[in-house]
Structures are given as C-alpha cells and as structure tokens.
Amino acid sequence: MSSKDTILQRLRNRSGGEITAPDCDFSVLRRPDWSTGEKLDLFQKMIESVHGEVHRTTESEWVGVLAGLLQSRGARTMLVSPVQKIGLALKEAANSRDDLPDLLLYDEAIEQWQEELFTTVDVGITSTRGAIAETGSLILWPSADEPRLMSLVPPFHVAVLYASELYATFHEAMQAQRWHESMPTNALLVSGPSKTADIEQTLVYGVHGPKELIVLVIE
Amino acid sequence: MTDPIKFYPPKPEKVYFFGTCLIDLFYPDAGMAGIQLLEREGIEVLYPEDQTCCGQPAFTSGYHDDARAVARSQLDLFPENWPIVVPSGSCGGMMRKHYPGLFKDTPDDVRAAEVAGRVWELTDFLLNVCHIKLKDLGEPATVAMHTSCTARREMGVAAVGPALLNQLENVELVEQIRAEECCGFGGTFAIRHPEISGAMVSEKVDALVDTGAKDFVTTDCGCLMNIDGFAGKNQKPIKGQHILSFLWQRTDAGSQNSPVNASEKGDKQ
Amino acid sequence: MNTTAEQSPHQIDVKEFHPRARAALGDPQIRKNFRNAMNGLMSKRTAAFEGWDVETLRDLGANVRMRALANLPDLLEQLEQKLTENGVRVHWAVDADEACRIVRDICVARDAKSVIKGKSMVSEEMELNHYLHEQGIEALESDLGEYIVQLAEETPSHIIMPAIHKNTDEISKLLHEKTGTDLSHDANYLTASARLQMREKFMNADVGVSGVNFAVAETGTLCLVENEGNGRMTTTVPPCHIAVTGIEKVVPNLEDVTALLALLTRSATGQHITTYFNMISGPRKTDELDGPEEVHLVLVDNGRSTIYQDDQLLDTLRCIRCGACMNHCPVYTRVGGHTYGTTYPGPIGKILMPHLIGLDEGRHLPSASSLCGACGEVCPVKIPIPDLLVRLRQEAVDGDRLHPGKVKGHGAKRSSVEAMIWKGWGLMHAKPALYRFGTGIAAKFRKLQPGKIGGWTQYRTAPALAPKTLHQRMKERQQ
Numbered sequence: 001m002s003s004k005d006t007i008l009q010r011l012r013n014r015s016g017g018e019i020t021a022p023d024c025d026f027s028v029l030r031r032p033d034w035s036t037g038e039k040l041d042l043f044q045k046m047i048e049s050v051h052g053e054v055h056r057t058t059e060s061e062w063v064g065v066l067a068g069l070l071q072s073r074g075a076r077t078m079l080v081s082p083v084q085k086i087g088l089a090l091k092e093a094a095n096s097r098d099d100l101p102d103l104l105l106y107d108e109a110i111e112q113w114q115e116e117l118f119t120t121v122d123v124g125i126t127s128t129r130g131a132i133a134e135t136g137s138l139i140l141w142p143s144a145d146e147p148r149l150m151s152l153v154p155p156f157h158v159a160v161l162y163a164s165e166l167y168a169t170f171h172e173a174m175q176a177q178r179w180h181e182s183m184p185t186n187a188l189l190v191s192g193p194s195k196t197a198d199i200e201q202t203l204v205y206g207v208h209g210p211k212e213l214i215v216l217v218i219e
Numbered sequence: 220m221t222d223p224i225k226f227y228p229p230k231p232e233k234v235y236f237f238g239t240c241l242i243d244l245f246y247p248d249a250g251m252a253g254i255q256l257l258e259r260e261g262i263e264v265l266y267p268e269d270q271t272c273c274g275q276p277a278f279t280s281g282y283h284d285d286a287r288a289v290a291r292s293q294l295d296l297f298p299e300n301w302p303i304v305v306p307s308g309s310c311g312g313m314m315r316k317h318y319p320g321l322f323k324d325t326p327d328d329v330r331a332a333e334v335a336g337r338v339w340e341l342t343d344f345l346l347n348v349c350h351i352k353l354k355d356l357g358e359p360a361t362v363a364m365h366t367s368c369t370a371r372r373e374m375g376v377a378a379v380g381p382a383l384l385n386q387l388e389n390v391e392l393v394e395q396i397r398a399e400e401c402c403g404f405g406g407t408f409a410i411r412h413p414e415i416s417g418a419m420v421s422e423k424v425d426a427l428v429d430t431g432a433k434d435f436v437t438t439d440c441g442c443l444m445n446i447d448g449f450a451g452k453n454q455k456p457i458k459g460q461h462i463l464s465f466l467w468q469r470t471d472a473g474s475q476n477s478p479v480n481a482s483e484k485g486d487k488q
Numbered sequence: 489m490n491t492t493a494e495q496s497p498h499q500i501d502v503k504e505f506h507p508r509a510r511a512a513l514g515d516p517q518i519r520k521n522f523r524n525a526m527n528g529l530m531s532k533r534t535a536a537f538e539g540w541d542v543e544t545l546r547d548l549g550a551n552v553r554m555r556a557l558a559n560l561p562d563l564l565e566q567l568e569q570k571l572t573e574n575g576v577r578v579h580w581a582v583d584a585d586e587a588c589r590i591v592r593d594i595c596v597a598r599d600a601k602s603v604i605k606g607k608s609m610v611s612e613e614m615e616l617n618h619y620l621h622e623q624g625i626e627a628l629e630s631d632l633g634e635y636i637v638q639l640a641e642e643t644p645s646h647i648i649m650p651a652i653h654k655n656t657d658e659i660s661k662l663l664h665e666k667t668g669t670d671l672s673h674d675a676n677y678l679t680a681s682a683r684l685q686m687r688e689k690f691m692n693a694d695v696g697v698s699g700v701n702f703a704v705a706e707t708g709t710l711c712l713v714e715n716e717g718n719g720r721m722t723t724t725v726p727p728c729h730i731a732v733t734g735i736e737k738v739v740p741n742l743e744d745v746t747a748l749l750a751l752l753t754r755s756a757t758g759q760h761i762t763t764y765f766n767m768i769s770g771p772r773k774t775d776e777l778d779g780p781e782e783v784h785l786v787l788v789d790n791g792r793s794t795i796y797q798d799d800q801l802l803d804t805l806r807c808i809r810c811g812a813c814m815n816h817c818p819v820y821t822r823v824g825g826h827t828y829g830t831t832y833p834g835p836i837g838k839i840l841m842p843h844l845i846g847l848d849e850g851r852h853l854p855s856a857s858s859l860c861g862a863c864g865e866v867c868p869v870k871i872p873i874p875d876l877l878v879r880l881r882q883e884a885v886d887g888d889r890l891h892p893g894k895v896k897g898h899g900a901k902r903s904s905v906e907a908m909i910w911k912g913w914g915l916m917h918a919k920p921a922l923y924r925f926g927t928g929i930a931a932k933f934r935k936l937q938p939g940k941i942g943g944w945t946q947y948r949t950a951p952a953l954a955p956k957t958l959h960q961r962m963k964e965r966q967q
Contacts, residue, residue, distance in 0.1 A: 152721065196633075368862070
C-alpha cells in the first residue's frame with residue numbers, strides 16, 4: 001500500500017468516528033462601509049507605519065512624481081514590463097524626458113540575465129490589483145507580462161495603485177475579485193519594504209526583499 | 220464554542236458550603252469567615268459533614284481513577300437544589316469545569332453535570348448573587364490582590380476581588396506588575412518542578428513587594444501558602460491572607476480588636 | 489529519528505529536562521533575553537487586537553480549523569488533485585524519514601548540490617538539513633533567525649523567532665566568527681551583511697525548500713507568511729521549489745485563509761499582517777519569465793494521523809503555529825526553548841511532541857506546567873491546552889481504567905510508589921469518617937509536622953496545620 005493510501009486509510013478509519021464540521025461565520029471580519037477617502041487614509045497610515053512611502057497623484061502627473069522621487073534616490077536603472085500599461089507609459093515618457101532612470105524591459109527568461117537583475121537594477125515598477133486598507137496591503141498579481149521578481153529583487157519597488165481599487169479588508173477584496181475562480185502562479189499581498197526583528201527584536205528594514213516601497217496612488 | 224455567559228441564580232435561602240481540604244487543614248479561619256459572611260447576608264449555610272476534597276490533586280497528576288473515586292463520594296452531599304459555594308477558584312474550577320468530563324462515560328455523568336452547574340466561587344457569589352455591600356470598620360490599609368489562575372481563567376472572577384476590596388473605603392488596592400502571571404503553585408507542579416516553581420514565586424513575591432503593600436489577599440489557599448511560604452523563608456516584607464478572612468475582619472464589629480492585617484496563622488486561637 | 493554518524497544539533501536526551509531547566513534558570517542572560525522578548529511579544533499582541541472582538545474571531549479560527557479537520561482526508565485528496573492540475577507534484581510521507589528521502593530523491597534527480605531554505609518548522613521536525621548534509625547536499629537557511637541558529641549549530645528556541653535566545657552581542661560575535669563580519673552592535677550593519685551573503689546563495693541554489701502556513705484545497709494554493717523576502721526568494725529564484733507541510737495544514741476554501749491570517753500574524757508578533765503574504769498555485773507557466781519550473785509538495789504525516797484518531801487529542805491539530813502560547817507561558821519565559829529539547833517547545837510542544845517521540849522520551853513534558861491556562865487563553869484557535877496536558881498526564885501514568893492509554897509510550901511515568909500514594913489518598917478522602925479521623929489526628933499532632941517537605945521547603949516555609957480543622961469547628965458550632 002502506498003504512503004498516500006496508508007495515511008488516508010488511517011484518517012478515514014478513525015476510532016473516534018465522524019467529526020461534526022461547525023459552521024463558520026465570517027462576519028467578525030467585516031468593517032464599516034468606508035468611503036474611498038477613508039480607505040485611502042487608513043491604507044496610507046498602515047503602510048507608512050512600516051516605512052512604506054505613499055504619494056497621491058493623478059493619471060497625468062504620476063510619471064513626473066516618479067521621476068522626481070527616483071532622481072533624489074540616484075536610481076539609474078528601472079525594470080519595466082514591455083507590454084503592461086505602466087511600462088508602455090514609461091517607454092513613451094522616456095522619449096520626451098531625460099529625468100527618468102534607464103528603462104530595462106523584462107522580456108527575457110530570468111536565466112538569461114539573472115546576474116544583471118541582481119546586481120544592476122535599482123528599481124522595479126509594477127501595477128497592482130488594488131489594495132487592502134485595514135492592513136495597508138497591496139495586491140500584486142504577477143503574470144507573464146509582469147514577472148514575479150520585478151517586485152522582489154531590485155532594492156526599490158514602486159507600485160502603482162488606483163484609489164478606486166481599495167478594499168476595506170482582505171476578505172472583501174478576495175470575494176469582490178472572485179479569487180477562488182482562478183489563482184495565478186503567484187499572488188501576493190505586499191505590505192511594506194522587507195524587514196526583520198531577528199536581532200534582539202530590533203526592527204531593521206531592507207533584508208532580502210526591497211529596502212524601500214513607494215506607492216503611487218492614482219486618484 | 221465561546222464560554223457561556225454566566226447566569227447568576229437569584230439570592231437563595233440556603234447554600235451548601237464546600238470548604239476544600241486546604242482550608243479544612245490549614246486555613247479554617249478563612250472557611251469560618253466565608254460562612255459568617257454568608258450568614259450575615261441572611262443565608263442559611265449547610266455544611267455537609269461528609270465533605271472531604273474535590274479530587275483535584277489526583278486529577279491534575281493523571282490519576283483519574285483515584286480522583287473520580289474521591290469526587291464521586293462528594294456528589295451525594297448536595298441533594299437539594301441549593302447553590303454550592305466554594306471558597307477557592309481552584310476547587311470551584313475543578314467541580315464546575317472538570318467534573319462533567321471526569322464522569323463522562325459513567326453512570327454518574329448526569330449527576331456530576333448537575334452538581335457542577337450549581338458551583339460558585341464564594342466571592343463571586345457574595346458580589347453577584349448576594350449583592351453584598353461592605354462597610355469598612357478598619358484602619359487605613361494598603362493591600363494587593365493576587366487573583367489565582369483558576370479564579371481568573373476557570374471561574375472568570377478576576378474583577379470580583381478588586382470590586383469587593385474597592386467597597387472598603389479605608390482600603391487602598393494596589394496592583395503588582397504582571398498581575399495575571401502565575402505564582403508558580405500549580406498543585407503538584409511545585410513538587411515536580413521545584414526550581415521553575417521557585418523562580419516563578421520569587422518573581423511574584425518581588426512584584427508584590429514592589430507595590431509598597433505589606434499585605435496581599437487571594438481566593439486560593441494554594442497560592443497563599445506558596446507566596447507566603449516563599450516570602451517567609453526569604454524574609455520578604457509581604458504576607459498574605461485569604462480574602463474572606465480579610466473581608467470579615469474589616470467589616471465585622473466583633474473582629475475589630477484583632478490586628479487588622481494579621482495574616483493567617485494556624486495557631487491563632 | 490535519523491541515526492547518523494555525525495552529531496546532529498537535534499541529538500538531545502529529551503528526558504534530561506530538569507538539569508537543562510536548572511541551567512537555564514541559573515543563566516542571567518537567558519532569563520533576561522527571554523523575559524524582555526516575551527514581554528514585548530505579549531504587549532504587541534494585545535495592541536494588535538485592539539478594536540477587535542477577539543473572542544468571536546478566535547471562535548471563527550477554531551471553527552475554520554475544526555471544519556478542515558472534520559473533512560481532512562477528502563480535503564487532502566482535493567488538494568492533491570487541484571495542485572496536480574496546476575502542475576505541482578504531490579508526495580506523501582508517512583514519517584519524517586520518508587519525507588527526507590523524498591526531498592533527497594528530488595534533489596538527486598536534478599543533480600542538485602545546494603538547497604536554500606525558507607523557514608519551516610516541519611523541516612526541523614524532519615531534521616532535514618542534517619540529513620541532506622549527510623547526503624552531500626548543502627542546505628543553507630535564508631531566514632535571518634534560522635541562519636543565525638544554523639551558524640551556531642543550534643536548533644531554534646522559538647517556532648517564530650528562532651534566535652530569540654540570543655542578544656545582539658552574541659549574534660555579532662557569532663557572525664564575526666563564522667562569516668567575517670565586523671564586531672558591531674548595529675543591527676542594520678549585521679542585517680546588511682547577511683543580505684549580501686544570502687543574495688549570492690539565492691542566485692546559485694539548485695533547489696528552494698519552504699514550509700507552508702496554509703494549503704487551500706479549493707484552488708490548490710500554498711500560502712506563506714514572511715517579513716524578510718527570503719521566502720519569496722526561496723520559492724521563486726531556484727529552478728525547483730519543494731514545499732513541506734504537515735497534513736493538518738489544509739483548509740477547504742480560500743476564504744478560510746482570511747480568518748486564519750488575521751489571527752496568525754497578530755497572535756505571533758503583534759503585526760496586523762506580515763510584509764509578504766505569498767500564495768503559490770503552481771510552477772512557471774510556459775509564457776512566464778521567472779519562477780521555478782518544478783514545484784513539489786511533500787505532505788508529512790509523522791504521527792498526525794494517530795493524533796487524529798482521538799476526539800480530545802484531535803484538537804492538537806488545530807494549531808496554526810503562531811507561538812502565542814509560548815510567548816505567554818511563565819515556564820517557557822523562564823527556561824527558554826532549548827530546555828524542552830524538542831523541535832517544538834513551549835505549550836504546543838508539550839501537547840504535540842509526546843505523540844511524535846512518545847511519553848517515555850517525553851515523560852517530563854506534560855508535567856512541566858502549572859496549568860495556569862495563559863496559553864489556552866491566547867490560542868487563536870482555542871486549543872484547550874491545559875485539558876490536553878492533563879489528558880497526557882493521565883496517559884503518562886495509565887491513570888484511568890475507563891480510558892486505557894493510547895498515546896505512544898503511555899504508562900511510562902507510572903511508578904508503583906506514586907500510584908500507591910494516590911490510592912491511599914483516594915481511600916482516605918473517599919471515606920468521610922476516615923478523613924475526619926485522619927485530619928483530626930494531623931491537627932492534634934501538628935507540632936510533629938516535618939519541617940522539610942522535598943521540593944516545597946527548598947524554597948518556602950511549610951504551611952502550618954491549624955489546631956482545629958474546619959470540620960471540628962463546625963461540629964463544635966452545631967453543639
């Protein structure tokens with residue numbers, strides 16, 4: 001008998017008999033019907049408390065805001081998606097401005113250029129699939145267009161969030177976006193720059209993930 | 220799965236008094252004080268002569284056959300539907316919370332559950348059933364409350380002791396740091412793991428001393444002998460009493476000539 | 489457990505609990521490190537739950553876990569089916585040894601020589617690192633706390649914060665000695681050095697091994713919480729990802745995760761959420777540019793299906809490994825995690841380990857508790873830990889003829905002397921007249937009470953017998 005069969009048989013033939021499955025009432029997770037403004041304020045407060053940086057801007061201004069932020073940090077290279085909206089907008093903008101970092105397109109399998117990603121790329125910029133106000137969390141939904149490592153390897157991660165896509169709670173977001181119907185290879189909640197408290201509970205930011213997280217909120 | 224909200228009975232004419240073996244042997248004054256407090260509230264106290272012990276020491280040691288034998292001998296002592304009041308969070312908890320499980324799968328299961336349902340910790344009963352109003356006759360005093368883990372977590376009476384003490388207008392109640400942390404008694408734990416228990420009681424005594432109070436009170440004799448015993452051996456300036464002794468002494472006219480904050484001395488008579 | 493020639497840091501005699509406890513109690517550094525750390529974790533948890541109806545939330549957590557356990561075998565099959573559809577290879581391991589062999593076989597098939605590890609308590613339970621090392625495969629921990637513990641050749645002392653027993657000075661010296669960093673009390677500098685060292689490892693590792701916090705049957709999704717980013721690195725960069733989990737971690741629906749996550753991070757470290765919540769449902773798709781090409785899940789039983797048999801002991805399997813129990817435990821706080829000598833320390837360790845190692849080996853675990861109940865009060869899934877400790881004490885002494893012992897090693901702690909003492913105690917206390925007689929004599933001859941009563945009088949004066957028992961005084965009163 002295979003290990004699988006051994007284990008399942010033991011579980012199915014339990015001496016205690018059948019276990020009653022209790023009902024599960026998720027209403028304790030519900031939060032009041034906050035307005036977009038309230039959700040955004042809460043989101044900002046939560047993510048700022050863990051060193052996330054939030055800039056409220058508009059569809060027409062975000063590129064300029066981004067350029068300014070990255071210049072002040074001395075960022076020289078920025079990884080963008082070659083086909084996703086943000087990447088396209090930046091490629092276009094790069095034609096007419098010189099204050100953006102050099103754009104690098106993520107259009108090759110990582111095996112071809114891993115060393116370069118790890119050592120030369122300063123910024124990764126990604127879209128989001130909304131955010132959660134209660135915990136200050138961005139919803140990232142990597143795909144073939146926006147690969148996973150974009151938001152992980154470069155020391156700066158910039159995320160573009162539309163204020164209209166703010167949810168109060170994780171439960172709400174998951175239900176509203178019907179996650180159970182189809183999950184990507186890797187979905188994530190990102191709630192700040194990487195950190196650790198393993199050295200005598202001293203909080204240190206910037207461990208293996210990005211050192212800084214910048215959220216551009218488009219209102 | 221939430222613990223049910225307590226439904227207190229209306230104030231009864233009579234109660235059964237289950238004294239507990241520790242009070243019987245070491246702190247009978249506390250037992251008498253509890254009985255007198257109840258009688259002063261106009262309640263007739265029935266003291267079943269055949270009471271011995273709730274069975275907890277054997278129960279927590281894993282010797283459930285022996286615990287059950289002792290507990291079973293107590294089940295018949297409370298035949299009428301009067302509340303059973305217990306001057307201990309620990310013994311009260313044993314009877315109220317653990318008797319049903321102990322007698323599961325036995326012919327006594329219904330009886331045990333019925334008895335368990337009538338058990339009340341005594342200070343809880345005084346406050347929330349008798350609605351006792353205490354008049355302080357004593358001199359100004361400062362005291363700390365040690366709420367036992369069972370009083371807190373099994374009987375849910377952490378607010379009761381402080382509420383009663385706060386009724387005494389000349390008593391200042393102070394709180395020690397980490398008040399909710401165990402004193403280290405744990406019944407046979409103190410014997411099986413003496414060093415860990417010793418470390419726990421040492422810190423508890425320090426916390427009590429740091430309040431500036433010279434005295435503490437508690438509902439539980441196990442904690443009392445643990446903390447008092449350590450303080451005594453190590454000459455720490457804190458001594459304890461059962462809260463019932465303290466409350467009786469403060470409010471009984473006939474007790475005002477005794478030293479107000481005297482701790483329980485077995486030889487006092 | 490693996491029997492290997494070289495000394496594993498896991499090689500410890502669990503029975504020698506008392507000497508280790510004494511040593512820890514006498515070590516001011518351990519006392520201080522743990523006291524401070526636990527105080528911080530307790531207050532953070534309280535702060536994180538402010539504004540919540542915590543009791544209702546815990547009820548939900550308990551119900552979610554019980555609903556999962558009620559359907560465990562079906563859920564595991566559903567999980568396997570969904571994961572397989574998603575392209576994940578699912579393996580089943582009856583015990584830790586088999587789980588190690590499965591991991592090794594995957595590595596060997598890929599000619600893998602280096603494994604990078606995300607934090608996984610199940611892999612500690614498996615003693616995986618030691619096993620792989622014996623097989624000539626390097627396994628390096630990437631979580632900073634686990635990395636520190638690995639460098640020190642120790643085992644974790646806490647299930648969430650593995651290096652909690654070390655202070656900055658100790659860590660600085662360790663990193664200096666083992667990796668050449670400067671001696672420094674600057675946590676930023678020490679962390680930055682670890683980051684640099686680890687990046688190279690992430691890039692070059694052949695295999696990434698991780699744990700799983702929740703496995704969702706509905707969608708075939710593996711969920712992981714972390715703050716550092718090493719978990720994402722481990723599960724994204726190497727070409728092969730192996731996840732290991734206990735079989736009890738599966739939940740039916742994605743929705744269940746929202747309740748458990750809300751409880752887990754707040755109970756563990758007082759965080760509303762960890763920096764990353766990673767949800768993995770498969771390997772790299774054909775059009776994707778990164779992610780592992782192979783993803784495996786190893787489902788580990790290792791005694792869990794045995795715990796599952798019993799209605800009371802079953803509650804042990806609700807655990808979501810938050811660590812709140814040990815954070816609030818007055819015993820753990822004073823003796824620290826290593827005193828237990830087991831993979832899982834603290835209250836959860838005491839109720840879980842006897843099933844894994846037996847009550848003979850684990851004989852001191854169930855009794856190392858004052859039954860204060862602080863653990864049960866904070867458990868996010870309402871495991872009745874004190875009740876389970878009492879049950880295990882009964883099992884350890886075969887103390888209930890109505891419920892014969894079932895747990896591995898039951899009866900190991902039964903001593904004929906103690907059994908006789910309780911028998912005698914029982915006889916006296918079940919016979920009221922005998923009790924009154926005996927206690928009356930004790931009161932009368934109280935001056936003969938021994939001054940030394942074993943462990944009690946080592947630290948305390950003995951309690952004084954009263955001149956008259958309450959029984960005697962009540963009798964007089966009635967006359």
